[in-house]
Amino acid sequence: MNTSDTLSLCEQIISRKLITGDFLVIDFHQAPFGQVNGFLGDHSSLKITIERNSGHEKHTFFIKSIPTVKSQRDFILEINGFFKEKFFFTQFLDLLREHSITVLDDTIPTCYYTDGKIFAFEDLTQSGYTTLSCRSSLDLECVKVALKAIAKLHASAIVLEEKKSFRLIDAFSEELAETFYSDKETVKKAATSYRHGFNAFIDLTYNSRMKTSKTLLREKILEGYDRQKQFVKPSTTFRNTFLHGDLWTKNMMFKFEDGRPVNCVLVDFQSHRYGPPAQDVVAFLHLTTDQKFRQKHMEEMLHFYYQELDHVLTGFGLGGIITQDEFSTSCDFFRQFALTQKCIHLQVVALSQEIATELLADEKYAFFVLFENKYDFVFTACEKDELYKKVNFEAITELSQFYEDQL
Incomplete structure (x- = not known):
């Protein structure tokens, strides 16, 4: 954006935050983040200084805009990611407020401005929120506060449907349409790339102690990957609701007091879809915790989530x-x-910042070139990043065991 465009944006953001036009913007500064925070948007910090009531005030915002890198921009536009996020922060939230459904007030960030290409959010770091590393398992207390937030999101849509006597998917079929598992050209390229990634990890982890042949195991895992398209369709068996669709660690921020998490805010609503709550919950528990955690706490956490969901619904007589x-x-x-989704995510997001910067700066490994063939990339990443290798090996081994148990 040029200076005049940025000034106009600043004026609109401040006006909506303060609910007044009685101020003067005297300075602003926008700076991109210095590390990789995601691949489906450019992220920056916008600092605005205003004059109001004979004094100066400083306000900071988190800015998310359509990627400038062509391959990433083409992908996010093709999957309608920013269109979906705009729907969430405008139409969906407006409907909730219209029906006095306020359970999300402490669970999502405030969006002060969006035109579908740029989003200006409150800077949650100014209120003590932080994003945790996706390269280690969340602890029990963080999982609990996250599940509370997820339960509120799911419950809010169920309450809305009951109050309006309609189904969200019928009223907003385009907005809730699944796009990450679609027949779009870049999505098909991504699918081919992830299949290469699966093949690489199967070759790296298969051993003679397994009960089935590598050929059959590969067939089962790739067939399972293709079935993801079926899993993300609205269910004809279970109650559906509004799902976040991408509940990994970087899409939630935690606030701590005395070393303990007291709240979780969900961010990034580019992947939302319509489906049963369990799809989000089980995927969340696999994407954010390790196998050891789930072996010890899985049933406990599923029960905890259900109690939270039912508690919110009970407050509305449901x-x-x-x-x-x-x-x-x-x-x-x-x-x-969920097991398959974890293997998909970790192929890229488990990279350290240092390795990601090194590999993704190389034209050979640039992010969406990866979508053409990720096989060699996986081998290179495993050689350079021991933790990347460890978490991915655990994920593919757990998925392999799932299929072996069925034989």
């Missing part, structure tokens, strides 16, 4: 609208989806 048995059955159904 307790029991999703039964414990229905939720448990749906969790079992989505386990394969």
